[in-house]
Amino acid sequence: MVGPLEQAILALMIAVIMLGMGASLTPRDFTSALKRPQGLFIGVVSQYGFMPLIAFTLAMVLPVSDPVKIGLLIMGCMPGGTTSNIFTYFSKGNLALSVLMTVTSTLFGVVLIPILLLVYAAGLDIDIPASNIVVTLILLLVPVAIGMAIRRWNANVGALVELGGSALGIFFIVFLLVSWVPRNWAFLLTTPPSVFLGAIALGVMGFACGYGLSILMRQTPRNARTVALETGIQNGPLAVALVVLTFASTQQQEILAVPVLYSLFIVITSSLLTLWFRRIDARSQQTLPNALL
Numbered sequence: 001m002v003g004p005l006e007q008a009i010l011a012l013m014i015a016v017i018m019l020g021m022g023a024s025l026t027p028r029d030f031t032s033a034l035k036r037p038q039g040l041f042i043g044v045v046s047q048y049g050f051m052p053l054i055a056f057t058l059a060m061v062l063p064v065s066d067p068v069k070i071g072l073l074i075m076g077c078m079p080g081g082t083t084s085n086i087f088t089y090f091s092k093g094n095l096a097l098s099v100l101m102t103v104t105s106t107l108f109g110v111v112l113i114p115i116l117l118l119v120y121a122a123g124l125d126i127d128i129p130a131s132n133i134v135v136t137l138i139l140l141l142v143p144v145a146i147g148m149a150i151r152r153w154n155a156n157v158g159a160l161v162e163l164g165g166s167a168l169g170i171f172f173i174v175f176l177l178v179s180w181v182p183r184n185w186a187f188l189l190t191t192p193p194s195v196f197l198g199a200i201a202l203g204v205m206g207f208a209c210g211y212g213l214s215i216l217m218r219q220t221p222r223n224a225r226t227v228a229l230e231t232g233i234q235n236g237p238l239a240v241a242l243v244v245l246t247f248a249s250t251q252q253q254e255i256l257a258v259p260v261l262y263s264l265f266i267v268i269t270s271s272l273l274t275l276w277f278r279r280i281d282a283r284s285q286q287t288l289p290n291a292l293l
Contacts, residue, residue, distance in 0.1 A: 015143045017082060017237055020161055022147020042213065043080075043101035046231040048112045050209040051076045055202055056120045062194045066126050067251050071258025072198050073128070075239050077116045079105035084233035087270045091277040093226035101230040106144070110137045137242075181260070184253065191257055199261035203269050206232030225277045233270055236263030 055076020059069040080102040088098035114134050121128045150161055181188065210231025214224035239259035247255055 018141075019143040019147040019150075020082065022144035022149075022151070038217070042217065042219075042227055043104040043230070044108055044112075046101070046206075046210050046213060046227055047080055047105040048077070048108065048116060050213070050231060051078075051202070051206050051234065052116045052120055054205045054209065056123065058198045058201060059124055062198050064192070064194050064198060065254060066124075067254035068195050068198070068258060069124050069126055070121070070128060070247075070251075071243070071255040072202065073117060073120050073124070073126075074242060074255070075199075075234055075236075075259050075262050076202060077109075077113045077120075078234040078236075078239050079109040079113075080230050081233045081235040081237070083267075083270070084230045087229050087233065087274050088226050091225050091229065091274040092222065092281050093229065093277070094220075094222045095226075097223055097226045098230050101227070106235075110134070110141065113137060181264075187253060187257070195257055196261060196265075199258050200265045200269065202262060203232040203234070203266045206234070207269070207273055221281070229270065229273065232273075233266055234262070236260075236266065239263075 052073070053076075055072045059072045064072070082102060084102060085095060085098045089095050114137075117128045147161060150157055151159075207228045211224055211228035213231075214227040219227065236259050240256065240263070243252060243256050243259060
């Protein structure tokens with residue numbers, strides 16, 4: 001479980017991460033999004049079409065407990081994580097599209113996340129307190145608004161806040177490694193392999209679906225890499241915060257296992273995918289000059 005001190009630290013981290021996301025936004029981003037509806041469509045379909053369905057399917061197929069099913073659903077219904085922007089940059093994807101998808105999924109999430117959780121939870125016959133989740137999501141939009149105000153007030157300060165929020169997203173994973181994992185090591189050792197499989201498969205299948213959607217929509221290789229990463233990388237810190245602030249301690253630990261394991265393994269799978277994307281990009285760069293000869 002997560003203690004009171006960790007809850008306070010997690011809440012502060014989430015606030016800073018959302019502040020950084022807000023600091024990355026300008027009114028021009030929203031007007032650009034409206035001018036490029038295809039990017040909005042890809043973002044919404046990828047995040048709230050594929051990922052919840054994948055989570056629901058894994059919860060149905062895998063032999064896991066009801067709390068783990070709840071954890072899978074919550075993780076699958078999360079918006080894109082800010083770390084996807086970092087991996088998109090290193091994979092030489094379309095960073096502007098990545099930020100647009102992250103922002104779009106976050107804003108749409110306030111409405112779509114509770115609805116999707118209710119719909120899919122009914123299909124699994126499990127209970128999720130959607131009203132508590134709605135309140136938490138609305139509260140998390142406050143630092144986003146503050147971050148936007150900071151960016152508008154001073155672009156340089158906004159850039160620093162944005163950088164800090166992105167870096168803290170990575171630090172969050174380290175924090176889980178050094179705090180939650182050691183104290184719950186015995187619990188993790190008794191956790192069934194199916195839970196690990198579900199947490200890992202959620203991200204990997206998201207990568208595949210996002211990439212497949214891009215190919216169907218005839219996106220460029222840069223955009224396809226971006227959509228794949230943006231789809232598979234969910235906002236793990238937000239999922240952890242929702243679990244900690246919504247569920248009682250009796251269920252909390254088992255539910256929390258999914259977003260924690262997902263957050264740990266998504267860094268590994270995203271790194272491997274990024275290396276693969278860079279290798280493909282390098283090959284295409286070599287092939288192009290040869291084709292011109």
